[in-house]
Amino acid sequence: MSVPETGDPKSTSVNNIEAEVFSLSASEAEMEATAKRLRRHIITMTGKAGSGHPGGSLSAVEILTALYFKVLRHKPSDPQWTDRDRFILSKGHAAPLLYATLAECGYFPVAELTTLRQMDSRLQGHTDRTITPGVEMSAGALGQGLSFGIGVALAGRLDEQDYRVYVLLGDGECDEGQVWEAAMAAAHFKVDNLAAIVDNNGQQIDGWNRDVMNLDPFPRKWETFGWKVIEVDGHSIPQLLNAFGRAKQVKGQPTVIIAHTIKGKGVSFMENNPDFHGTAPNAIEVDLALKELE
Amino acid sequence: MEQEVSVREAYGKTLVELGMENQDVVALDADLSRSTMTQFFAREFPERFFDCGIAEQNLVGIAAGLAASGKIPFASTFAVFAPGRCFDQIRMSIAQPQLNVKLVVTHGGISIGEDGTSHQAIEDLALICSLPGFTVIVPADAIETEQAVKAAAAHFGPFYIRLCRPKIPLVYGEDYRFKLGKAVTMRKGKDATIIAIGLMVKAALEAAQNLEPEGIDCRVLNMPTLKPIDEAAITQAAAETRAIVTAEEHLEHGGLGSAVARVVARYHPVPMELVAIKDTYAKSGKPAELLERYGLTAKDIEQGVRSAIKRK
Numbered sequence: 072m073s074v075p076e077t078g079d080p081k082s083t084s085v086n087n088i089e090a091e092v093f094s095l096s097a098s099e100a101e102m103e104a105t106a107k108r109l110r111r112h113i114i115t116m117t118g119k120a121g122s123g124h125p126g127g128s129l130s131a132v133e134i135l136t137a138l139y140f141k142v143l144r145h146k147p148s149d150p151q152w153t154d155r156d157r158f159i160l161s162k163g164h165a166a167p168l169l170y171a172t173l174a175e176c177g178y179f180p181v182a183e184l185t186t187l188r189q190m191d192s193r194l195q196g197h198t199d200r201t202i203t204p205g206v207e208m209s210a211g212a213l214g215q216g217l218s219f220g221i222g223v224a225l226a227g228r229l230d231e232q233d234y235r236v237y238v239l240l241g242d243g244e245c246d247e248g249q250v251w252e253a254a255m256a257a258a259h260f261k262v263d264n265l266a267a268i269v270d271n272n273g274q275q276i277d278g279w280n281r282d283v284m285n286l287d288p289f290p291r292k293w294e295t296f297g298w299k300v301i302e303v304d305g306h307s308i309p310q311l312l313n314a315f316g317r318a319k320q321v322k323g324q325p326t327v328i329i330a331h332t333i334k335g336k337g338v339s340f341m342e343n344n345p346d347f348h349g350t351a352p353n354a355i356e357v358d359l360a361l362k363e364l365e
Numbered sequence: 366m367e368q369e370v371s372v373r374e375a376y377g378k379t380l381v382e383l384g385m386e387n388q389d390v391v392a393l394d395a396d397l398s399r400s401t402m403t404q405f406f407a408r409e410f411p412e413r414f415f416d417c418g419i420a421e422q423n424l425v426g427i428a429a430g431l432a433a434s435g436k437i438p439f440a441s442t443f444a445v446f447a448p449g450r451c452f453d454q455i456r457m458s459i460a461q462p463q464l465n466v467k468l469v470v471t472h473g474g475i476s477i478g479e480d481g482t483s484h485q486a487i488e489d490l491a492l493i494c495s496l497p498g499f500t501v502i503v504p505a506d507a508i509e510t511e512q513a514v515k516a517a518a519a520h521f522g523p524f525y526i527r528l529c530r531p532k533i534p535l536v537y538g539e540d541y542r543f544k545l546g547k548a549v550t551m552r553k554g555k556d557a558t559i560i561a562i563g564l565m566v567k568a569a570l571e572a573a574q575n576l577e578p579e580g581i582d583c584r585v586l587n588m589p590t591l592k593p594i595d596e597a598a599i600t601q602a603a604a605e606t607r608a609i610v611t612a613e614e615h616l617e618h619g620g621l622g623s624a625v626a627r628v629v630a631r632y633h634p635v636p637m638e639l640v641a642i643k644d645t646y647a648k649s650g651k652p653a654e655l656l657e658r659y660g661l662t663a664k665d666i667e668q669g670v671r672s673a674i675k676r677k
Contacts, residue, residue, distance in 0.1 A: 199461070199462075200433075200462050201461070201462055201463065207433070208433070208458075208462075209457055209458070209461045209462045210457070211457070212453050212456075212457045214422075215422075215426050215453075215454055215457060215458050216426075217426070218422065218423045218425070218426020218427050218429075218430065218454075218458070219426045219427070219429050219430040219433070219458060220430060221423075221426070221427050221430060222426065222427040222428060222429060222430020222431040222432070222433070222434065222436075222438075223430040223431075223433060223434050224430075225415065225427065225430070225431060226430065226431050226434030226435065226436050227434065229391070229412070229413065229436070230434075230435075248422070249420075249422040249423055249426065249454070252417075252418075252420035252422060252423035253423050253426065253427075255418070255420070256417055256418070256420065256423055256427065259418075260415070
């Protein structure tokens with residue numbers, strides 16, 4: 072397949088790390104810089120594609136940055152490495168963010184990012200585990216990732232492997248009944264090798280969660296379902312790293328990190344604007360956004 | 366009196382055998398292990414059995430995650446609940462990624478009897494056959510069930526095996542060898558072909574026998590693999606007998622009849638009759654009463670054969 076010229080000259084791909092276990096030594100400043108690059112990719116990719124989901128991708132940027140550049144044990148040169156920690160994107164519409172992150176890690180060339188949503192691209196509108204290196208689950212129909220993650224966690228336990236499973240959910244996604252079936256089961260099966268992260272940006276397609284379908288008291292719900300709950304500022308990398316560290320210490324129950332975030336974070340006119348849930352920025356908006364993200 | 370044997374028990378016992386042979390075989394259920402007979406596996410391998418409670422969507426997702434991690438999960442519930450209660454989960458978590466999940470469902474069709482409409486799976490084959498890449502099997506007796514379950518374990522990819530609730534007569538001897546994707550000629554004949562699945566295979570054989578005195582010589586094919594269907598056997602039957610009757614415990618939309626008609630229409634059009642449930646829901650009753658009320662007996666097949674032959 073043909074790969075177009077790189078769309079973003081600022082990209083500093085790490086493809087040259089002939090990857091051993093992925094470098095876990097990224098400093099906080101490096102991670103902040105990475106987060107900004109991911110935001111630029113999201114804008115460029117969705118802008119070029121003319122469709123996609125920038126809002127819920129931008130809100131989870133720090134979550135994926137912390138995971139992929141510090142927390143996860145993974146090898147971009149060997150996506151199927153059996154000892155890898157598993158990251159499962161349940162909110163499959165945040166695919167642009169996952170692709171940008173995987174590319175920055177070196178799973179595939181950064182230049183490929185601008186093929187998003189095009190015919191024959193490996194970067195489908197929503198994730199497809201059969202064609203994209205590093206993608207663990209085919210998602211996009213909401214509510215399914217936590218169940219999948221439990222299966223992966225149980226398999227790890229049966230095989231006496233010490234990998235950990237991370238599942239990223241949207242808060243709006245938690246309207247789905249299956250999420251709560253899975254929440255019950257994860258506690259019942261005591262999968263302490265699994266952590267869920269909720270990108271709690273407060274919005275869904277039709278508006279604020281509290282108006283569309285109120286989830287409150289959200290942390291209490293998880294607690295009463297048998298989960299250890301940690302709440303953090305989802306745009307603070309130090310807080311996220313601290314939360315992931317604490318989650319690893321929890322035994323006998325699963326952990327959920329409720330990451331309070333802002334939909335569209337980093338681009339003023341996208342922040343808290345549900346119009347950008349599933350609408351790409353136009354050319355003018357792309358320029359404005361990239362200026363803000365310099 | 367012929368020997369009637371439970372296909373569900375055959376499944377349960379075979380699953381234990383598979384579990385002994387391969388430690389990657391795991392089983393899941395949704396609070397129906399006493400009925401689906403995964404209870405045998407649960408007793409033998411408690412650490413490899415996961416009861417998901419009454420939550421079929423989660424059952425399917427967990428099975429998919431286990432399969433993605435190298436396990437061979439057998440997930441069981443009633444046919445009405447999978448795919449009925451979790452179609453999108455089967456679609457996105459199993460079918461699209463072509464994961465190695467084996468859905469073995471019981472209580473298919475209306476022969477579940479007294480529990481009535483809510484528990485009678487009459488649309489499941491249409492739903493599951495619509496999913497790209499799924500292999501779909503409907504065994505005709507306990508012997509075929511055992512071999513089909515073993516074949517599912519041996520072949521990579523998503524499988525759906527549909528079993529019925531009642532004990533049913535054996536149509537095979539111990540020397541039978543199930544071949545994935547192949548029809549089985551149960552009886553030779555030249556005037557018409559009856560193609561049947563599940564408990565209707567026995568009825569098809571009875572019908573063929575009952576038609577003998579009328580001078581009608583019926584071929585009977587068992588089509589245990591509904592998908593991918595044996596196109597060659599169907600085309601040959603159409604060419605050689607020039608009339609086809611299908612018989613299934615399912616709606617006539619999207620089941621065996623539809624699948625056979627697709628092949629017949631494309632390769633060798635001949636008159637066809639579909640013995641199946643006609644666009645309606647069934648009610649409570651004894652299995653035999655229901656099969657009679659909704660047109661799924663040997664007599665209905667006989668009528669179908671006469672009518673198809675008349676239209677030659």
